[in-house]
Amino acid sequence: MSANLLTELQVRIAEAGERPPDERHSVAVQELADRFGLRMDQLKELLAGLEAQPHVTRELLSRRAKTVLFQDIPPEVLRKYSLDFPTRPYFRDLIILY
Numbered sequence: 001m002s003a004n005l006l007t008e009l010q011v012r013i014a015e016a017g018e019r020p021p022d023e024r025h026s027v028a029v030q031e032l033a034d035r036f037g038l039r040m041d042q043l044k045e046l047l048a049g050l051e052a053q054p055h056v057t058r059e060l061l062s063r064r065a066k067t068v069l070f071q072d073i074p075p076e077v078l079r080k081y082s083l084d085f086p087t088r089p090y091f092r093d094l095i096i097l098y
Contacts (some may be wrong), residue, residue: 019027033043050057 029040029043029047032038033040036043038046
């Protein structure tokens, strides 16, 4: 994911948070319709189908999200910026609290 795309996403999320919930929903649906070249009624029918099968939808979206998020990240970038979970301090604190 490029830095520009991440910045744009953060800006759009912040802008969306300032809108009332009904307006956010209608804007999001309209943007999807525009992006996929669908009429609003077609998109609403598609969304209803996705909502009717939440397990299938979740699995498909999870696979796609994983691909989109991690496909273009080289291993050296992951090594440089990823953080290890501090297991020793965590377990030490857990034992002390127990």
